[in-house]
Amino acid sequence: MRPSTAQALSSLALSYSFNFEEYIDEGEISSSATSLQETLSEETRNRLRDILPMLEKDIADLVQDADSIRRIFLAIRDNLSSDLIKALTPLSIIEDEALKVRKAQRNLSDYEALMAKKYSNKQEARELAQLIDNLKNSSSRIKLELNKLRARHAELERELESVKAAINCHESNLVQIPNTIKQKKQEMLTKVKEDKAIHSSLENIPGSAEGDQQQIAEVDAIRLKALKAIRDALNL
Structure with missing residues (x-):
């Protein structure tokens, strides 16, 4: 809903350091505004309406191509009020601001990238801090497990030495068996010969x-x- 003339006048008065209502009649202000609207032809108003969708574009696109706005502005410029001319003149050459817009957008992009990186670094730092805390907390558990493993390792080494000794003993016995068998056979042969001699001696008694x-x-x-x-x- 549009504000009434009185509301508009009251709002406007706030921007001055004095009460200009004492100096300007409300009717004069209303008639001036009405007069300004009435001076615009329907064709001019339609051309101004054509500009509105163009102004809804993203500013980055607008500064790249303002030919359409410029053509419309130049076509109706002589039919516009000084206020409209003052507002639309910079718009018709807004392409000159392309470098400024690109620089500002690049700055914003860099800022967003840096802020994203900053947030990512904070997040990673928090995760690393949590990991460090977890590692510190697990230190005692790891030490206990390590001591158990070391004790088991020593026990297995002793067992291994015992097994090695048993293997060496069996290997040694296995190697000696043929010689032992040969020796015992020789002893048995000697006993057989002695028995034979004893038998002969018994026969002579x-x-x-x-x-x-x-x-x-x-x-x-x-x-x-x-x-x-x-x-x-x-x-x-």
Whole structure:
């Protein structure tokens, strides 16, 4: 909704250091505004309407091509008020501001890129800080596990040495078996020969083992008889 003339006048008065309502009649202001609108022909108004969509373009596009606006402006310039001429004249040569716009856009792009990088660095720094904290907290657990592994390693080394010793012993025994077998065979052969010699010697002994034992027993009976007689005489 458009403000009333009184509201517009009141708003306008605020921009002055004095109450210009005392010096200017409200009707004069209203009639001036109405007069300005009425001086624009319908064709001029339509051409101004044609400019509006062009002004809705992005400023980066507008500074690259303002030919259409410039043509319309030059075509209706003589029909415009001084205020419109003052507003549209810079617009008709806005292409001269292309370098300024490009520089500003580049600055904005650089700023956004740097801010994005700054945010990314902060995020990564926070993640690294969290990782460092996690590593610090896991230090004691890792040390405990490491001590267990070292103890297990020492135990396995001792077991390995024991296994190596057993392997060496078995390998040594395995190597010695053929020589041992040969040695024992030689010993057995010697025993067989001795047994054969003993058998021959036994055949050369007269009598028998039973007869010899009987003779020894008969002679020993004499010893026992004498021993008994003495003990009886002495009452022993």
